[in-house]
Structures are given as structure tokens and as C-alpha cells.
Amino acid sequence: MAASFGVSSAAAANAVKSPALSPPSLPVIRSEARPISCRVNKSRKAGKITTKAVAAQAENPASAASKPGHEVLLFEALREGLEEEMERDPRVCIFGEDVGHYGGSYKVSKGLADKYGDLRVLDTPIAENSFIGMAVGAAMTGLRPVVEGMNMGFLLLAFNQISDNCGMLHYTSGGQFTIPTVIRGPGGVGRQLGAEHSQRLESYFQSIPGIQMVACSTPYNAKGLMKAAIRSENPVVLFEHVLLYNLKERIPDEEYVVSLEEAEMVRPGEHVTILTYSRMRYHVMQAAKTLVNKGYDPEVIDIRSLKPFDLYTIGNSIKKTHKVLIVEECMRTGGIGASLTAAINENFNDYLDAPIVCLSSQDVPTPYAGTLEEVTVVQPGQIVTAVEQLCR
């Protein structure tokens, strides 16, 4: 019996050289810093990314028609990605509560049950641990399930399956079984949803070996990450944010995926590196406007890949600015920011002119009252102050 399970170094190298495990014709969007050129939407990468958190104003119909691409809301972008992948591969299926007939609690799977049937878009009973375990079993036997946590917080009930089975089975089986599942859902602090519906699970999951975690923040990267996650042979947790589903953006008509492991350059700059993800990206960009008016030039990077970190994009930025500010919605203790701080200190200590500043949410169960909720998360004012202090 030949022990042919492992990934030989040659295979790994080859796997890396081809940009994606998808058909070669599909462009994989890489950030500008990397040598491989991206063929779609180069203009986006040059910094013309929308900095507005709210939907764009209605445009002149004539000019809208002449622009390439189509406008979508973020949840529609997610759905497009899902639908394209389901069309492409009949093994892709959806599990979750109310994903079928109801169309998903945030309408991400709206219409898909009508199109693909009740088995491909499976309405599950309320049993997170078990239906995530079911997704693992289905993935091991050949399907590619996309599982929705109606709210990411509910996935705490599935921690057993996500940690032990999703993350570990590829390893404990000696590489025999792959678990190509995507676990996704809305998380983050919303508008007075109460403590349990306002959780950030990225900090709890980040230590699980064997999973990847990504957070989407724009319709463009939402669709790209959804597709990339579905195509990945690894189990991927895709974090969406409750308050970002109605963001509007123009996205390409052509098919595209984005890299799961790369960070996104939002705004190049010289003075300070601001690392952020998900909703805080918009607080950061709001603060950036104020900072620019005050004469600062912040470089804003949406890290997107929460596990693993893109140390290349992050490192290049630090080598340029020598100052780092992390802005996250995670709690302070054991959060993504904590890990990122450690990783930066380990890898780029020589390049830092000042200690890393990390702005996180307060380690507090998110209160219901609006005034209190507002001060549990990082606000743009705090970001401005932090940059001013850092750049003094």
C-alpha cells in the first residue's frame, strides 16, 4: 500500500504556480503589488474604489448604460456568486435554516430553491451542530455544501463540528478526505440587535487548524470571495456583516474570483498603515476623509483574509509607512487584531517606528441601548485621534 496521500513539495509548488484550481481562462484578481497582472478592472486597483458606505446616488441613465458591468447590492452579489457556482457545478448545494423557501434571512439565496429544488437548497431544521456535521459528511462523500448560519452567532452551537470535523478531518484521515465546505452568514454588530446577535466569531474560530477565514466588505469582493471559497478544496468560513448587505457597487459582467489569501489595497498612502476588515473599513474610510483634510496620507488595507494573514501586502505597507493602526470590530481579547499585532511584531519589528496601535471593540456584551452600542465599537473619531497620535 503506497502512502500516496501527502502533498509532495512538487505538487504544492505546481498547485501554487497555477493561479487558481479553476479553469485557466478565469482571471484571478490579485492585488497590484503582485507581479501577476489582473486582467479585469485594473482601474479598481488603482484606487478608484468607492469609499462611500451608502448606496450611490441614482446616475444619469445614459452614462450608466455606457459603463461596463452592472450595479448590485452586496447580498445580490453574494447570490450571483452562489448561483454561478451552482450552475457551474451540480455538486454545489446549500444547507441552512430558511435558505430555501424563505430565500435566506438576508435574501442571499432568494430564488435559488425555485430554480434548483428543495434538495439542492435544503431548508434544515434548527440543529446547527448536526447540519454542519451533515455538511462535513456530504463534503467527504463528494458534494460541495455551502452552509448558512442564519446569524454567525448560531454557529457557536456548531463549534464541535467546525473545529473537530471541518478543520481536522483532512489531517486525521491522512489526507484521504477533503472537506470543501463553505460556512457563511451574517455577523458583526448591527443596529441594536442585542448581545447574542451581535457577535464576532472570527476571534473564536481563528485558532482552529485547517480552516481558512475571509471577510467580505464590498459587493465586488463578496462575489469574488464567495466563488473562490466554493471552489477551494479547503473549508472556508466567509464572514459577512449584517449592516453591509445593502451596499451598492458596480461589478464586472465577466466572471471573476478573487484570491482567498490576499489583502485588498483600499487607499494607497505614505504616512500610516491602517489595517481593517469588514464594516470597520467604512469607518476607516470615513476617518480617512477627515485625515486627508488635515493633511495626513493614510494607507488603508482591507486584510480580507483573517486566517491566514497576507503578510506580503501588510509587510510592504509597513516597510513604507513604519506605523500601524489596526481597526477591527472584534473584541480586544484574543481577537484578530491581537493575532495581527503578534504577527507584525514577529515579522516586521525592525520596520516599526512606533508600537502598533489596535482599536477593537470593547470586551463587553453588546448592549441593546443605542447610545451604549455606539461606544462598544470603534467610531471614526477614535480612528482620527489614533492616527494623529501615531503620526505625531
Added chain:
Amino acid sequence: MACSATAKIIHNPLVLSSSRSAEKYESCCKISGPSSLLGSKFLGKKLLSAKSAISLASRRSGAVVAVSSDVVKEKKVKSGSSAASNLLITKEEGLVLYEDMYLGRAFEDMCAQMYYRGKMFGFVHLYNGQEAVSTGFIKLLKQEDCVVSTYRDHVHSLSKGVPARQVMSELFGKTTGCCRGQGGSMHMFSKEHNVLGGFAFIGEGIPVATGAAFTSKYKREVLKEDCDEVTLAFFGDGTCNNGQFFECLNMAALWKLPIVFVVENNLWAIGMSHLRSTSDPQIWKKGPAFGMPGVHVDGMDVLKVREVAQEAIGRARRGEGPTLVECETYRFRGHSLADPDELRDPAEKARYATRDPITALKKYLFENNLANEAELKAVDKKIDEIIEDSVEFADASPVPARNQLLENVFADPRGFGIGPDGKYRCEDPKFTEGTAQV
């Protein structure tokens, strides 16, 4: 209580809903309700008397049990080669069953030896005494059917066809093990033979089994493939108090998944008696509560188990949905090789020792002239040699080298991310050496 065809039982156990027999059981169970909080020894005795009462009652009343004459009649039509018209198996089948059970027993005995000699480590859970369940069910499966087990998974893997060499190597932690030495005793996996684990936390495997059954249904109904694969989920009495068990009973019945839930009720969850932890200890009853048949069978009798298994697996293959089968069985050894096994009543152990499934099958084969002493001795010798060979193979196999450490963490090693130099970290030679810090 050996492998006699109990012709008194007249109803197909799986068509019968338990409501009829429930009354019979309730009247039996008045003898010993679980209300007492006395020590396990006392309760154990009471349980045994309840179970005897149950089997007495069943023989008298024809309530839910293991063998149904419908099935027996079916077999009579099918197996034309069996000389006696009331035999349950042919000679060939008998030898297969015997060989498989003996393989399981001999392998586990060898594991105990090897453990005490320091060749295998950690938590090792042996299956001695329960062989009838594994053999009775798994020998009816095709290679494409899936088996999911718990930490007591060596014998399930062997019955399913995983070579003894691979299992023994895995236990020794060698690269030639079925999981390259990365899983160990509690994590036996085989893609080739569709053994989906090997799980350390009880209950954890049941959703995985449910998912595998879902794939089978999906292949048939969505992908329009010709697929009638079934999945068997094995687990114990302790697991039947766990949420995942109930959640999966619900989903499997709801979607009529091709799965059989096989409860190996050996009465003990480490040191916790089933009666002390379960409000209603009759696990088979929990099936109908979720809309599937629940069957109770004597798990020390491989022929009875096989009869029930045939029907349950047949149901699943035909798309009629899941079945819950409770096998009354017993483990002759402690929970694991680290368990001093002091809580169980020696009298209880002695009683079950007289019901050793291998001895019982032997007796049946002899009494019905299906095999003689010499033939069985030949099987024993063959198996002993296989076991010896597996130990030699495992001993001679290499231990995993350092460079195996980081393989298989991700199916796609790009999951380790991009390093400061811009290359994927898995391109770093330290990765193939296994010395990189992840």
C-alpha cells in the same frame, strides 16, 4: 440464547410500529423502573431481569424482536443451497461470518498485547464481545456503502475491508497506517473502503453519517445517478442521550435518508451505567418518536443481527428511509485499555461471557453441519497468520518523518497564506521539511 431460529416471532420487526409492543414492554418494565437511584450492580441485576422478561414476553406475545419469519421465508426461497429448510445461512456465509468475527477478536486481543508492550499508545478501545454487531451488519454492505463509527472503530474498519496491516500500522503510528499515522486508534478512515471515521467525541460521527446518506440521496435525485448506497452509523448507549443523536434521527426520518442507526448498547459508558443516565433506557423506542421503525435485537447473536440488518439495509436501499436498531451487546474488556473496569459486576460479565457470539456461531455451524472443527481451525490459523503479519508489517514500517507534519493540514496548502516575501508559505522549503512555524 444461541443462534436458534426463534420461529415463535411472527411479525416483521420493521413494519411493526412499537405502539403495539410498547404495552408489552411497559408491563415488563414495571418490574424494574429506572426510578431507583441505587448502585449500578443492583440496577444491573434488575435490568437483566427486565430483559429476560422482555424476551420471555416476546416469545409469548410475538412482539417486536429480532427475527421475523417473513425474512426467514425469504431466505428459504433465495438460498436454495442450504440443506435444511429452516437454516438462516449457507455454509459459505457461515464461514465468512465466522472468519470476520474471529478476525475482530484476534485483532483486538493482539492490540491489548501490543499496548502493554509499549507499541501503541493513548486511548485504545477494544471491541471484544461485540463482534456480532459489526459482522452482522457490515458483511451485508457493498464497498460503496459507508460506515461511520466512534472511537471503538478497529473492528468496524476490519469488517469493512480495511487490511489488518493498515489498521495495525495506524495503531503503531507508522506512515503505512491507513491515516499515515496521523489519526490513531480513534480515527480510522479509509477512502477506498468508505470508512468515514473514527471519531473521538461521541455523537460527532452521527451527523457525518447523515451527510453521507444525504449525498447518496442527492446523487440519485439531483445528479440522476444510479445510486443506492447506504450508510451505517455505529454508536453506543451513552451517545443516545446526546443532542446530535436526536437531531439526526429527525433529519434522517424527515428526508428519508438511506441510513441505519445502529446502537451498540453494551450498558456502560465508561463507568456510567445506561440505567443511571437514561430516563427511558429502551433506546429502540426513540425511533418511532421520530417517525422511523425502532428495533431491539440480541446483539450477541450474529444471525439475529444479520436478519435485522438485512431488512434495515434493504429499507434504506429501497428509499424507504432510516431505521434505528438497538443491539443488546456487551464488551468483555474495559472501556479502554486504561480502564480498570472495577464498577461492573463480575456476575454480569460472567453471564455475558456465556453468550460469546463466536462460541455461539461455532455451535450453530456444528449443530447444523455447516462446518466442522477442522475447517474452523483452518480459519483460525489463517487469521492468526494475518494478525502476526500485520504486527510484523507495522513493526517494520517507518515512523513518520518530520516533513510529514505540515502535509494534509490543508487540502490546498495555499491555506497557509502568503509570507512576507510574497510567495505562498507552502513554497518555503521549511514546509516540506516540517520545520516551518505555522
